């Protein structure tokens with residue numbers, strides 16, 4: 208599964224955007240604050256509209272300005288993981304995990320709930336409420352929820368940003384296994400050089 212991305216947006220007096228191709232793996236998106244890293248992820252997700260360019264992932268064209276293709280965000284099949292886990296506070300862990308799975312068309316699902324629970328070590332958390340979880344646990348649940356929605360790729364925006372070093376390592380190991388064992392293509396925003404060195408198969412520097 209490959210990325211072929213070319214997105215551009217004029218914002219006030221400057222251009223924001225990115226142009227790159229990669230053959231899957233984990234692409235770290237880095238660069239100074241304000242360079243447009245989050246904006247690029249949001250353009251790929253379809254949450255903001257590029258002025259020009261295209262977004263192709265594998266065989267699918269999700270956006271092409273010239274050809275007037277613009278697949279709505281909920282049909283792009285991209286799993287988004289933010290710095291804060293953003294779990295649904297009124298649903299227990301299991302219900303959070305199943306949320307995207309239930310919405311996904313059966314033909315698009317490629318992981319079963321038991322597999323994801325096993326893979327991420329979530330078995331003892333299933334009946335917990337999000338507010339009772341540690342940051343690392345919550346982030347692993349958020350990743351599980353994203354995987355179970357049957358995504359073609361994951362977009363991660365500083366997913367370790369709010370975690371202490373022990374928790375960071377726990378989540379980083381899960382991300383490495385997603386990269387190496389599940390082989391889901393990942394776009395990963397970070398400022399952290401050590402994190403980038405450990406995780407990146409490709410690097411895209413903005414700004």
Ligand SMILES: Nc1ncnc2c1ncn2[C@@H]1O[C@H](COP(=O)(O)OP(=O)(O)OP(=O)(O)O)[C@@H](O)[C@H]1O
Nearest residue numbers: 218223238239240241242243244245246247398413
């Ligand atoms: N909704 C918006 N409307 C107008 N300008 C915005 C909006 N969101 C972001 N910007 C501007 O666009 C630029 C890029 O912002 P963005 O958040 O994508 O950068 P970033 O590289 O992710 O930064 P950081 O590392 O600080 O999170 C910044 O100058 C920001 O002020």
